[in-house]
Amino acid sequence: MRVRERRGAVALAGVALVAALAAGCGIRTTSVPVDAGAAPSRLPCSLPGGDVTAQARRSVPVRVYLVCASGLEAVSRTVPAAGEKNPRDGRVAVARELLAQLRAEPAAEEREAGFTTYVQEPLTVSAGRAGDPAGALRLSRQPEDLPAAALSQIVCTYAENGTTADGGTVLLGGPGAYPVRRYACTAQLRERPESAAPTRSP
Template sequence: MRVPDADVRTARRRSAGAPRAARGLRVLAAAAVLAVVTAGCGIRTTSVPVDAGGAPSRVPCSLSEAALTAAPDAGVPTRVYLVCASGLEPVHRTVRPEGAGPGDSARVATAQALLEAMRERPSERERQAGFTTYLDEPLKVAAGRAGDPEGALRLSRQPEDLPPAALAQIVCTYAESDATSVSGTVLLGGPGKYPVRRYVCDESVKARPESPLPTRAP
C-alpha cells in the first residue's frame, strides 16, 4: 500500500526533530546541574563581568618618611622594637627618663622609659602597617643587686616568665641603647634569687621572636 506523501513528510519532520529535542534536554539538564553546583559553593551566577580588584597585599611593616621624621617634642628620640608580621621591627619613639641622675640612676630611668615606650599603644598609622606590642603588662625595672655583674638590670617579673615575643622586644630594644646594654648584650634578672642572664639579640631573634632567646654566661 502506498503511503501518502503528506504522511511521509510528517514522519520525517518528527524523526528529525527528535535528536534536536534530545540535545535541548541535555543542555537544560547540564545548566541545571551547573546552577546547583555553583549555589552549593556559595558562588552567585552572573552574566555581567565582575572586577573583584587585586589580591590582598602583604603587611608592609614599614612607615612613611613623615612618620619617621616627625619632630619630637621634649624628650630623647630613640628606637624601640614592636612585632610585625611575626617578626621584630623598629619604630621611632621619644622617651622622657624621669628621675635620671648619675650612674645607675640614669641607666634605670632610661630602661624604665624604654619599657613604657614599648607598652605604648601603636599609633593608627603603625596599626595599619601591621605593628603591635606583646608587652601589655606594667613592669618596673631596677638596678642589679649585690653580686650581680656590672650593668645588670632586674625586672619586676622573671624574664623567662614573660611571653617570648615580649622578652624579645625588651632585649632587642635594650641592646641598642648604650645605657641598657653591656657590650651589645643585655643582663636581665627578675625579682627572685635567680641569677641574671646575658641575653642576645641577633637576626634570628628579630625573625622569630616567639622562639627562646639565646643567652650567654653572665
C-alpha cells in the same frame, strides 16, 4: 553775548582753581619710595621657640622593637633625657621609659601598618641588686615567664640602646633569687621573636 562768554570762562577758571587747591591739601605724589613701616597687624608676631627648643633638649630619639608580620621591627620614638648625675640611675630611668614605650598601645598609624606589642602590664624594671654584674636590670617578672615575643622585644630594645646595653647585649633578671642572664638581639631573634633565650651566663 561777549560779556556773558567772558563771565562763563572766568567761572570755569575759578572752579578749576578751587579743585587744584583742594588737591594740594593732601600729600604730594613723589617718585621716591617712602618706607612708612609695616602695616598694623593683630598677630603677636612671636613663636614659642623657647619652649619647643627646651622640650627638644629634654628628649632623646630611641628605637623600640614591635612585632610585625611575625618578626621584630624597630620604630622611632622619643623619651625624656636622663637627668640624673649617677649613671646607674640614668640607665634605670631610660630603661623604665623604654619599657613604658613597649607597654603602650601602638599609635594608629603603627597599628594600620601591622605593628603590635606583646609587652603587657603589669611589668616594671629596676636596677640590679647587690652582687649583680654592672649594668644589670631586674624585671618584676622572671624573663623566662614572659611571652617569648615580649621578652624578645625587651631584649632588642635594651640591647640596641646605648644607655641600657652592655656591649651589644643586655643583662636581665627577675625578682627572684635567680642570677641575671645575658641576652643578645641577633638576626635570628628579630626574625623569630618566639625563640628568645639567653646566650650565656654573665
